[in-house]
Amino acid sequence: MRPNRYPDNAWAAILLAVPFGGLVIFYLWPLLRTVLLSFSEGTAFTGYTITGLGNWQRLFENGDDVWRALVNTLVYAAIVLLGVPIAMVIAALLHQRGLRGRSFYRTLYFVPVVTMPVAVAMVWRYIYNGDFGLLNEVLDAVGGPTRAWVADPDTALYAVAVVGIWMALGTNLIILAAGLEAVPQTLEEAAMLDGAGPVRRFLSVTVPLLTPSIFLVSVLSVIGSLQMFDLLFIMLGRTNPALADSKTIVYLFYEEAFVRNDRPLGAVIALVTLVVTLAVTAVQFRLQRRWVTYA
Amino acid sequence: MRDRVRSRHLVTHVVLMAGALLMVSPFLWQFLTSLKTLGESTRVPPTVLPSSPEWGNYSAFFDVVPVGSMAVNSVLALVLRVAGQLLVASLAAYVFARLRFRFRGPLLAGFLVVLMVPPQLFVIPQYEVIRTMGWLNSVQALALPGMFSAFGVFVLYQFMRTLPPELDEAARMDGANPWQIYLRIILPLCRPALAALTILTSLFSWNDLLWPLIVNTVPDRMTLPVGLATLQGAQGTDYPVLMAGSLLTILPMVLVFVLLQKQFIRGIAMSGLKA
Incomplete structure (x- = not known):
């Protein structure tokens, strides 16, 4: 008798029934439904019927909102990416041998990661306030520029991105610290014996060996940034004059699908997000060959 | 040699401390504001310390929303x-x-x-x-x-x-x-x-x-x-109540984090998530 290649068919079916059922109802069917909705017309009351490419045509003919939101989101993601070098420097400082208080620092840098974005966005909105915000007071004291940071279309998105960097720093730090653990100490020591100073050692020894972690952090940072919603939703209220120019793609999705209740357009925007996320990630994986070294 | 290491660590500590202060200063400001009167919270230049702590802002949070x-x-x-x-x-x-x-x-x-x-x-x-x-x-x-x-x-x-x-x-x-x-x-x-x-x-x-x-x-x-x-x-402009409320809602997760720090960090490192 031939041994059974699939001895567990029955058990697999029983144990997977609930998880797979849930996957189909809440994820796989929705995926298909969103694609179908993007080709449909109608409202929640009349129901939706598939009519063809109308929504996509709208997107390409007068989808200025969507394109602007897309650009905003990419700009936001690019700025938040600047947090990666900052995290690298801090991770390297924390990694020094014999440094005291390492876990103390790590705790403080990590707190923003566990705090609710809605709550911290409210704090930052208050700090950014143009009339009595803390930031303007500090900048005024040192002779810097002051303005209504989140009510000004020229600065609102950047102001939110600074908060994005602040929130992501802890996560980046943890992943980079794990990468640093894997860098052999002997290489650093060899460089030290050759007379390389700390900065030189960091740039010429640590960073090249850390590139796989840096790559991982960058990819995760961009994917996370493309999802930005909470910070914008709170920091720029509905009446904010800068909102129209600063919407991100997920914000626009929420607005079209659940405030204006234009579900088909919402579906189109969601699919645009998918395409952009895949494209940006693919570009990162392509570029990786130029700068990431796997030891 | 040892002195050089020590002085380098001193510089490191200054940099890390300054960074850490930047990281937590929004929370300090949130806490201080949560104890101010509405007038104090919108004064220019800002009052750093509340003249007398307004703990009532915390109960006010409970009165405004369920x-x-x-x-x-x-x-x-x-x-x-x-x-x-x-x-x-x-x-x-x-x-x-x-x-x-x-x-x-x-x-x-x-x-x-x-x-x-x-x-x-x-x-x-x-x-x-x-x-x-x-x-x-x-x-x-x-x-x-x-x-x-x-x-x-x-x-x-x-x-x-x-x-x-x-x-x-x-x-x-x-x-x-x-x-x-x-x-x-x-x-x-x-x-x-x-x-x-x-x-x-x-x-x-x-x-x-x-x-x-x-x-x-x-x-x-x-x-x-x-x-x-x-x-x-x-109540978009009642900052003390907003700060009190937002502080209360982040507190549970921060406490859990402080208690279970190791597991938190392992979780992040394991999945690389929550960016």
């Missing part, structure tokens, strides 16, 4: 979502990591595909499913889609694959069936991964805004983040 029921909703949604996710994800991960059956590849691919797709692609139909069931404005509406998240399956699958296959084989010789092996052998060994998943799922659930904002629109049924958002809409 904070009690919102907190209950947040907690119930978290418990339900975490419990469901642990059960669902561990079952699926076990089947994929330890059993041999037909269509294993395509079924696993079904889970992994979902992992790569941005959440917005699911949201509209998920909302329709919940509405069709008549579950809008309920606790299960908050918890349901997240319970079946493929993220947990992936984390546990990665972990279970590293356990030696001899475990299952020995148990099978002793006559155990797959359910028993799952329950008595594999699950207990997965405790670190389950702990990490619990922490991350709790964090997602507690802090989430978009989904609760969409499905639960009645004030009594809202979660805390949504409640805070509506509070800001209603």
